[in-house]
Amino acid sequence: MPLVQITSPHAHTSQSTSSVMMLVAIATLPGIAALTIGFGWGTLTNIVLSIIFALALEAGAVRLRKQPIGFYLRDNSALVTAILLGIALPPYASWWIILTGMFFAIIIAKHLYGGLGYNPFNPAMVGYVVLLISFPVEMTRWAAPLELVSELGTSGVSKPTLIESFGIALRLIELPTIDGFTMATPLDLLRQNDALMISDLKQTYPQFGAQGGLVWEWANLGFLIGGLFLLYRKIYTWHGPVSMLVTLSLLAAIFYDGGSSNSGGSPMLHLFSGATMLGAWFILTDPVSSAVSNKGRIIFGSGIGALIFIIRQWGNYPDSVAFAVLLMNFAAPLIDHYTQPKTYGHS
Amino acid sequence: MRKVWDIHGGIHPPENKTQSLEHAIEFAGIPAQLILPVSQHIGAAASPVVQVGDTVLKGQCIAEAVGAVSVPIHAPSSGTVTAIEDRPIAHPSGLDDLCIVIDTDGKDIWHQPPSTRDFTQLDKATLVELIRNHGIAGMGGAGFPTSIKLNMREPSNIKTLILNGTECEPYITSDHVLMREQSRKLAQGIAILAKLVQPEEILLGVEDNKIDVVAGLQDALKQHDFSALTGKPTSAEVITFPTKYPSGGEKQLIEILTGKQVPTGSLPASLGIACQNLGTAVAISDAVINDRPLISRITTVTGQAVAQPRNFEVLLGTPVEYLLARSGYNASSSNRLVMGGPMMGFTLLDITMPVVKTTNCILAPTEAELPSPPPAQACIRCGLCAEACPASLLPQQLFWFAQGKELEKLEQHNIADCIECGACSYVCPSNIPLVQYYRASKAEIRQRDADMQQAEHAKVRFDARQERLDRLEAEKIAARQARQAKAAANKAAQAGQDPKAAAVAAALARVGAKKSALEAAQNASAPEQIPAATLATDIDDPVQRALAKRAKQEQAGAANPAAVLQRAVESAEARLEKARLKLTNAETVQDSNVDAFKLAVDKCQSKLNQARAALDAHDAT
Numbered sequence: 001m002p003l004v005q006i007t008s009p010h011a012h013t014s015q016s017t018s019s020v021m022m023l024v025a026i027a028t029l030p031g032i033a034a035l036t037i038g039f040g041w042g043t044l045t046n047i048v049l050s051i052i053f054a055l056a057l058e059a060g061a062v063r064l065r066k067q068p069i070g071f072y073l074r075d076n077s078a079l080v081t082a083i084l085l086g087i088a089l090p091p092y093a094s095w096w097i098i099l100t101g102m103f104f105a106i107i108i109a110k111h112l113y114g115g116l117g118y119n120p121f122n123p124a125m126v127g128y129v130v131l132l133i134s135f136p137v138e139m140t141r142w143a144a145p146l147e148l149v150s151e152l153g154t155s156g157v158s159k160p161t162l163i164e165s166f167g168i169a170l171r172l173i174e175l176p177t178i179d180g181f182t183m184a185t186p187l188d189l190l191r192q193n194d195a196l197m198i199s200d201l202k203q204t205y206p207q208f209g210a211q212g213g214l215v216w217e218w219a220n221l222g223f224l225i226g227g228l229f230l231l232y233r234k235i236y237t238w239h240g241p242v243s244m245l246v247t248l249s250l251l252a253a254i255f256y257d258g259g260s261s262n263s264g265g266s267p268m269l270h271l272f273s274g275a276t277m278l279g280a281w282f283i284l285t286d287p288v289s290s291a292v293s294n295k296g297r298i299i300f301g302s303g304i305g306a307l308i309f310i311i312r313q314w315g316n317y318p319d320s321v322a323f324a325v326l327l328m329n330f331a332a333p334l335i336d337h338y339t340q341p342k343t344y345g346h347s
Numbered sequence: 348m349r350k351v352w353d354i355h356g357g358i359h360p361p362e363n364k365t366q367s368l369e370h371a372i373e374f375a376g377i378p379a380q381l382i383l384p385v386s387q388h389i390g391a392a393a394s395p396v397v398q399v400g401d402t403v404l405k406g407q408c409i410a411e412a413v414g415a416v417s418v419p420i421h422a423p424s425s426g427t428v429t430a431i432e433d434r435p436i437a438h439p440s441g442l443d444d445l446c447i448v449i450d451t452d453g454k455d456i457w458h459q460p461p462s463t464r465d466f467t468q469l470d471k472a473t474l475v476e477l478i479r480n481h482g483i484a485g486m487g488g489a490g491f492p493t494s495i496k497l498n499m500r501e502p503s504n505i506k507t508l509i510l511n512g513t514e515c516e517p518y519i520t521s522d523h524v525l526m527r528e529q530s531r532k533l534a535q536g537i538a539i540l541a542k543l544v545q546p547e548e549i550l551l552g553v554e555d556n557k558i559d560v561v562a563g564l565q566d567a568l569k570q571h572d573f574s575a576l577t578g579k580p581t582s583a584e585v586i587t588f589p590t591k592y593p594s595g596g597e598k599q600l601i602e603i604l605t606g607k608q609v610p611t612g613s614l615p616a617s618l619g620i621a622c623q624n625l626g627t628a629v630a631i632s633d634a635v636i637n638d639r640p641l642i643s644r645i646t647t648v649t650g651q652a653v654a655q656p657r658n659f660e661v662l663l664g665t666p667v668e669y670l671l672a673r674s675g676y677n678a679s680s681s682n683r684l685v686m687g688g689p690m691m692g693f694t695l696l697d698i699t700m701p702v703v704k705t706t707n708c709i710l711a712p713t714e715a716e717l718p719s720p721p722p723a724q725a726c727i728r729c730g731l732c733a734e735a736c737p738a739s740l741l742p743q744q745l746f747w748f749a750q751g752k753e754l755e756k757l758e759q760h761n762i763a764d765c766i767e768c769g770a771c772s773y774v775c776p777s778n779i780p781l782v783q784y785y786r787a788s789k790a791e792i793r794q795r796d797a798d799m800q801q802a803e804h805a806k807v808r809f810d811a812r813q814e815r816l817d818r819l820e821a822e823k824i825a826a827r828q829a830r831q832a833k834a835a836a837n838k839a840a841q842a843g844q845d846p847k848a849a850a851v852a853a854a855l856a857r858v859g860a861k862k863s864a865l866e867a868a869q870n871a872s873a874p875e876q877i878p879a880a881t882l883a884t885d886i887d888d889p890v891q892r893a894l895a896k897r898a899k900q901e902q903a904g905a906a907n908p909a910a911v912l913q914r915a916v917e918s919a920e921a922r923l924e925k926a927r928l929k930l931t932n933a934e935t936v937q938d939s940n941v942d943a944f945k946l947a948v949d950k951c952q953s954k955l956n957q958a959r960a961a962l963d964a965h966d967a968t
């Protein structure tokens with residue numbers, strides 16, 4: 001007679017943390033595909049190495065904390081952190097950059113704070129910012145769109161195959177240092193620009209593409225699609241991402257300045273360039289480090305949107321999603337304190 | 348179409364209601380034994396008025412109400428009382444309680460056959476009295492004595508009478524079939540309620556997954572002229588609203604139907620609203636119109652581990668075992684037994700437990716149907732729980748504070764407003780048993796408050812004692828002074844030299860004595876009243892009741908004391924065994940109540956020791 005004591009409720013949804021994380025991982029695929037098609041295999045090598053390092057580091061940390069390894073690896077959170085950092089790094093990042101980044105993400109930002117659920121900062125973004133500050137040269141050397149590599153055809157730069165790409169990532173093959181293999185991104189150009197109208201910029205630099213930059217606009221579209229899929233699957237609510245995107249567009253519209261040489265760039269440029277969509281749908285939606293209530297998430301998202309624009313426009317770094325997210329992670333507990341929802345029966 | 352409101356949160360678990368809806372309500376039959384707990388309601392337990400060996404008839408009162416917040420118990424069928432003893436009862440704590448056990452004779456003879464009566468001629472006091480005397484307590488939720496709920500201020504301050512036909516828990520269909528098959532009786536019950544509380548509107552709230560009963564209900568309601576009953580214009584409406592769990596929570600239903608929230612810590616009556624359960628309304632109709640006490644109810648028996656899920660009309664006190672046997676229960680395929688629904692029901696540890704007034708469902712699921720909970724993962728603060736919470740709490744924060752045992756933070760985050768609906772646990776992707784944490788935390792808060800109160804109590808007593816000692820001391824001193832003064836005066840008088848001086852001395856002494864006595868009295872008078880009051884509670888009737896009960900039992904056992912003692916030892920042994928089993932169970936599932944079970948084991952052990960000692964002592968003589 002199976003008379004066991006189990007407390008209510010006895011029913012449960014089939015959704016588990018592991019499956020949520022897996023869905024998030026799957027939803028990054030369209031964006032990853034766009035990046036890979038546009039910039040070559042470099043993003044994929046980043047991600048593969050990230051995942052390997054992340055799982056190894058996670059297993060090590062869980063072991064040191066004397067917890068069951070399999071149980072924690074199966075929550076898939078390290079996998080998601082690895083994929084997000086892999087996407088954020090410049091393609092063909094070298095293995096030691098990736099290892100350093102993953103170390104800071106998994107060990108410092110997550111396990112030192114007590115593991116999943118206790119980390120106040122988004123692990124992937126901690127890893128990214130540490131790398132950006134420590135290795136500014138490597139971290140701002142973004143690959144050129146393949147389309148332009150062939151167009152420019154400069155001095156025999158070949159497009160590396162998948163195998164060659166892993167060779168480059170492991171630095172068994174030297175990273176081609178020739179001009180044209182790497183190239184300033186549209187956001188770089190925009191920040192350095194102080195003479196040209198936006199329209200002139202676009203004509204001078206082919207990487208500007210139609211809206212947010214060649215490849216970038218497709219990648220952002222990919223992440224937008226992935227995000228909408230997660231929204232549809234009710235993995236998160238619209239509050240965070242939408243308020244971030246709305247705030248960013250509003251500020252961009254206000255400071256567009258008719259496309260003059262002082263212009264901060266059009267709303268479309270901001271929405272579809274850099275890490276905007278990745279940040280909106282995959283980074284600030286990380287539940288652990290964000291604000292808790294829906295109202296709180298609106299404030300949290302708007303804050304990130306505003307900070308992204310401010311740093312892009314007036315700061316020292318061309319893109320700023322990581323900084324903006326970390327700054328708002330700081331503010332999340334405060335936001336939570338002031339946005340506690342009104343309980344039933346309380347006025 | 349009347350406007351309905353939406354509540355925050357809520358979930359849509361699979362309903363699983365159709366299985367038990369295929370058949371009409373069926374009488375479950377008369378089991379060989381009926382086990383009737385004397386406490387099936389909130390408030391004081393009823394006190395048995397029968398003795399072991401007595402013959403009882405169907406509908407006869409076997410335990411009478413004690414005090415105002417209590418209801419009597421009636422025999423559900425005819426037979427012989429074979430025991431009045433502690434038995435496992437249907438309560439989440441899994442502990443035993445006093446039950447009257449009746450071995451039925453199968454004849455089912457009425458004590459007083461049901462008659463019919465015209466309730467419109469009765470006044471309010473008579474109605475309340477009938478409801479109380481027929482043992483009617485709320486048949487959903489906690490089982491609050493209905494007469495108390497209805498016996499309110501005059502004139503009635505209730506504007507809205509709500510009948511809760513929501514039945515939002517998956518699997519349960521007892522109210523659904525009741526609306527389907529007993530709409531006429533239900534409407535009669537509603538009419539009686541209307542006469543009692545004199546509302547301006549009567550709202551029968553039904554979730555839209557039971558749309559098939561609406562027309563029948565409307566017809567039944569039309570049979571009554573509610574305005575005539577209340578003496579003012581009164582409307583009666585059936586209102587449907589979208590299915591969502593937990594719309595059937597009293598507070599949630601009130602918000603859905605009226606858009607108002609019951610202020611925290613107050614009753615719906617503060618908004619001019621009264622809420623009643625459907626089963627209760629039918630029971631009221633039976634009691635008032637047919638003079639039939641509450642001796643049966645409708646219970647759903649369902650789950651994939653029973654071959655014929657259905658609704659039974661069950662005599663109260665029927666063992667769950669009997670119902671399961673009647674439904675084709677397959678013990679090997681079921682993974683647990685739940686009394687109530689899958690969201691708020693509790694697991695049964697003993698299938699001999701009886702059906703009571705609040706038992707709306709027995710659920711026997713298979714492992715595939717309701718899998719055992721997997722180990723909890725870390726809270727990823729996804730907020731799904733907060734989305735789902737009908738009380739607009741932040742379950743993830745409550746969980747955080749509950750882990751840290753931060754009771755004050757828990758109170759600040761309004762843990763008291765948690766209705767333990769389980770919606771948060773249901774959606775949590777990390778499988779955290781959130782509700783279990785909240786229950787434990789609430790218990791801790793209660794314990795802390797009780798401790799504080801006790802400390803306060805002890806302090807008052809201590810102070811009072813101190814005052815009394817001081818006063819006695821002061822009186823002693825005053826008396827001594829008076830004696831001394833008198834002695835001095837006497838001396839002076841004896842000396843006889845100056846009678847005047849002696850008189851003065853005596854007067855002075857009198858004044859001094861008076862003064863010190865007065866001071867002492869002032870110091871002592873205020874706190875002196877408190878211990879008197881506290882003492883009064885100590886000799887309240889429960890003690891006397893217990894004494895009387897024991898005397899009665901002793902009387903019964905006087906004939907053959909050795910056998911009685913032997914029985915006592917045996918039953919103590921059995922109870923200890925059971926308590927141990929529960930403890931191991933609790934330990935294996937790491938239940939939060941482990942400590943309670945430990946305590947229970949200890950208690951049983953000491954009782955057993957006592958019983959053995961008594962037997963030995965008897966044998967020795």
Ligand code: SF4
Nearest residue numbers: 726728729730732775
């Ligand atoms: S649903 Fe579970 S994991 Fe998500 S925030 Fe609530 S408690 Fe944490």
Ligand code: SF4
Nearest residue numbers: 736765766768769771
């Ligand atoms: S059990 Fe309590 S905290 Fe959880 S959803 Fe229900 S009311 Fe909210």
